[in-house]
Amino acid sequence: MSSTAPLGRGPKVRAAVLAATVDELGEHGYAALTVENVARRAGVHKTTVYRRWPDRDALIADALGDSVTTDIPIPDTGSIDEDLRGLARGLVAWVKSSGGQAVLSVLLSETTGAARPPDAVRHVFRDRIRTSLPVVGRAIERGELPTGTDAAELVKALVAPIYFRALITREPVTDATADAAARLALTGARAGLFEKSG
Structure with a gap:
């Protein structure tokens, strides 16, 4: 719902526009999103949006990156x-949230032949994997995982079953999905399946 009172400048405007972008994506999808509709929903003029974001894709990438960073705790x-169970459950909760639904709508638009989303959207996922790596590093230091464990490969193995259900088979994802993904990734890691070669 758009606001009738002016928001002014600063962090409140940014937060309102990013939230409106996520809501528009979740409701209407990537191809149908317009800066005009985002501005209307946020209660600002579209020139306010364009002053901060040069184009629609920059706005979408910023909104999705902000959503992922805020909504999935490490x-x-x-x-x-x-830690792995917490990461997986956080991802499941996010997938079900408005931010998660917005990201999924962008990614699904590419698989269905709609307008191709910006590469920056994929960067959001790469960045999220990067921010999760310390979880694995700390476990190696504590002696819980083999020394040569490739942290990125372990995190990818953790999130893959969740994204597969959410994006490919469109099955519901639950805490049970998260717990199974965590057990599978941890079993593989302890067996040395993610150790770096060479």
Whole structure:
């Protein structure tokens, strides 16, 4: 719902526009999103949006990156079992959120032949993997995982079953999905399947 009171400048405007972008993506999808509709929903003029973001794709990438960073916490419990479970459950909760639905709508638009989303959207996922790597590094330092474990490959193995259900088979994802993904990734890691070669 758009606001009738002017928001002014600064962080409140940015937050309102990014939230409106996520909501528009979730409701209407990537191809149908317009800056005009985002501005209307946020309660700002479209020139306000264009002053901060040069084009629609820059706005979308910023909104999705902000959503992923805010909505998926990086756990540090002191146990790799709990940390991986927490990461997976955080991802499942995010997939079900408005931000997650917005990201999925962008990614699904590419698979259905609609307008191709910006590469920056894929960068959001690469960046999220990068920010999760310390979870694995701490576990290696504690002796919970083999020394040569490739942290990025482990995190990819953790998130892959969740994204497969959400994007490909379109099955519901639950905490049980998250827990199974965490157990599978951890079993592989402890067996040395993700150790770096050479």
